[in-house]
Amino acid sequence: MFKAPKWFTVLQYVVMIIVALFMFFPIYWIFCNSLKTLTGISAFPPQLFPSNPQWSNYATVLSNPSTLLYLRNTLILCIGNTIGTLLSSSIVAYPLARMHFKGRSVIFAIIIATMMVPTATLVIPQYLLFRAFGMLDSFWPLILPAFFAQPYNVFLFRQFFVSIPESIDEAAMLDGCNRWQAFWRVIVPLGKPIFITVGIMSASFWWNELFTPLIFIDSDNLKPLTVGALTSFQLAGGGNQTNWPLQMAFSMLMIIPPAILYIFCSKYITEGIKTSGMKD
Amino acid sequence: MSTAAVSASRKDAKKPKRRSDAAAGWGFLSPWIIGFLLFSGFPILFSFYLSLTKWNLLGKPQFVGLQNYVDLMSGDSELGKTLLVTFVFTIINVGVSILFSLILAMLLNSKVRFKGLFQFFYYVPTIMPSVVMAGCMTLMFNPQLGIVNYVLKLIGVTNPPNWTGSNSLVWVVVAYASVFTFATGQQMLVFSAALKDVPTELYEAASLDGANGWQKFCHVTIPGIAPMMLFNVVSCTVNSFNGAFTLLYPLTGGGPGDATKVLGLLIYDKAFKSFNMGQASALAVVLFIIVAIIGALQFKLMDRK
Numbered sequence: 358m359f360k361a362p363k364w365f366t367v368l369q370y371v372v373m374i375i376v377a378l379f380m381f382f383p384i385y386w387i388f389c390n391s392l393k394t395l396t397g398i399s400a401f402p403p404q405l406f407p408s409n410p411q412w413s414n415y416a417t418v419l420s421n422p423s424t425l426l427y428l429r430n431t432l433i434l435c436i437g438n439t440i441g442t443l444l445s446s447s448i449v450a451y452p453l454a455r456m457h458f459k460g461r462s463v464i465f466a467i468i469i470a471t472m473m474v475p476t477a478t479l480v481i482p483q484y485l486l487f488r489a490f491g492m493l494d495s496f497w498p499l500i501l502p503a504f505f506a507q508p509y510n511v512f513l514f515r516q517f518f519v520s521i522p523e524s525i526d527e528a529a530m531l532d533g534c535n536r537w538q539a540f541w542r543v544i545v546p547l548g549k550p551i552f553i554t555v556g557i558m559s560a561s562f563w564w565n566e567l568f569t570p571l572i573f574i575d576s577d578n579l580k581p582l583t584v585g586a587l588t589s590f591q592l593a594g595g596g597n598q599t600n601w602p603l604q605m606a607f608s609m610l611m612i613i614p615p616a617i618l619y620i621f622c623s624k625y626i627t628e629g630i631k632t633s634g635m636k637d
Numbered sequence: 638m639s640t641a642a643v644s645a646s647r648k649d650a651k652k653p654k655r656r657s658d659a660a661a662g663w664g665f666l667s668p669w670i671i672g673f674l675l676f677s678g679f680p681i682l683f684s685f686y687l688s689l690t691k692w693n694l695l696g697k698p699q700f701v702g703l704q705n706y707v708d709l710m711s712g713d714s715e716l717g718k719t720l721l722v723t724f725v726f727t728i729i730n731v732g733v734s735i736l737f738s739l740i741l742a743m744l745l746n747s748k749v750r751f752k753g754l755f756q757f758f759y760y761v762p763t764i765m766p767s768v769v770m771a772g773c774m775t776l777m778f779n780p781q782l783g784i785v786n787y788v789l790k791l792i793g794v795t796n797p798p799n800w801t802g803s804n805s806l807v808w809v810v811v812a813y814a815s816v817f818t819f820a821t822g823q824q825m826l827v828f829s830a831a832l833k834d835v836p837t838e839l840y841e842a843a844s845l846d847g848a849n850g851w852q853k854f855c856h857v858t859i860p861g862i863a864p865m866m867l868f869n870v871v872s873c874t875v876n877s878f879n880g881a882f883t884l885l886y887p888l889t890g891g892g893p894g895d896a897t898k899v900l901g902l903l904i905y906d907k908a909f910k911s912f913n914m915g916q917a918s919a920l921a922v923v924l925f926i927i928v929a930i931i932g933a934l935q936f937k938l939m940d941r942k
Contacts, residue, residue: 366749370749383774401781451665456659456661474925477904481914482680482681535661540665568886608765611766611768612766619760619764
């Protein structure tokens, strides 16, 4: 490989730092505004570095009982969906990767096809279905579907299971395991990386999810953080006024968990994306 | 299920060993079968049926034939308007995502130190929740106190615009917000992996032939990642139909007026604000058909590889 001249290396770093500043600016701006007062936020020109940081904004947000309630609801959704999809999607993926029976390729094709069906197409009948079950305004419509395998996650599990040598489960079955035992005792432990990847993706998805809670949840005490962020910072009496400093403090708190997850699990995130991004 | 059992037992006659596979296979698949019937198969068919009815959730749906489709297409043609808006949104959203993810991936692929740190700064903004991002954008683009208009004033623009209040300039905000979507971060990682697979010998050979950076980009990098790029553009397009609501609902709410009211937002309004289930379902069917066409295209692309 040729040696890059020194000015080129410097230029590279400069460009990379400028791009990093550009990308990170919104997060900085949220942080910066979370430390201002309501009047400070309306000051013009806007202050790039708050002169009198109001750390108490964070205390105000965290001591608000509804914040904790929203957090609890989001955690229920994240945990429920993650457990549901890890169990069901891995079980469904196993025969698609391993077993040979008539109809397998048809099923796999249907699963791939349903991966693309937009949520907005399904949501009206699903709403009616859960209405008929009497499950509206509860967590059921949001969590229950995860226990019946989600096409995209089935696909990810299947891709990973295919890469495990078939001789491994054959050996287990020669030792007297049936398919179910071979799956639980051999494939699940070997599949740990993909379980972590799908788990992270599912948890982050539900940390962000807005559309379905907006449709299925009415009661304030069942709303997740995303819906709470939209509605709970309107100033009393002021038409369409928002308490920006508190909303920004709330926002900052919502950014921290995904960022921490990334720091500790970036390896699994990148691996999962590579598996999903391409190839058959 | 029953036909499967029959076909499995017919096979048993010849190959007794296969029996356990078919039975166990369908057993393992059963969660998906239930889920598919309840949460996708039935809903798709029921959407088609509802689109032929008039219903406000009270009483029984009333069959009206194709009336909903006729209504959507006649007069000021709500459907035409929303399809145009959806088209513009998709182009902007996918274009910005792909462009930025490619730029970021190429930067990450250069020979520098602290790569992990740079990747953190490039990736983390794309995973912030969309409601959070929308709140921040609203503040940044605020006509009176936003930092964007402050910067514009600094560089001599005397009368900076009201971004989210203008039918055309709102798209600038949408484009800027598209940089910070989940799709950008994801595609960045995909491109980053693909760029590593482009053989370095090709770059060396190009250098020997006296190619400059731009020429190497055009003649080595782009052809090297082209097959995947095409695939990514299509899957990004499908994702953007799903992501449109999550991005736009908190950011613009479809406004100003109906300027950014994409199909997903219109379906939500029709179904859950005005309870016009028939028209909402007709729109859902239209959305389904559009995505099915793009999906078929994606299959073609996958086949060719």
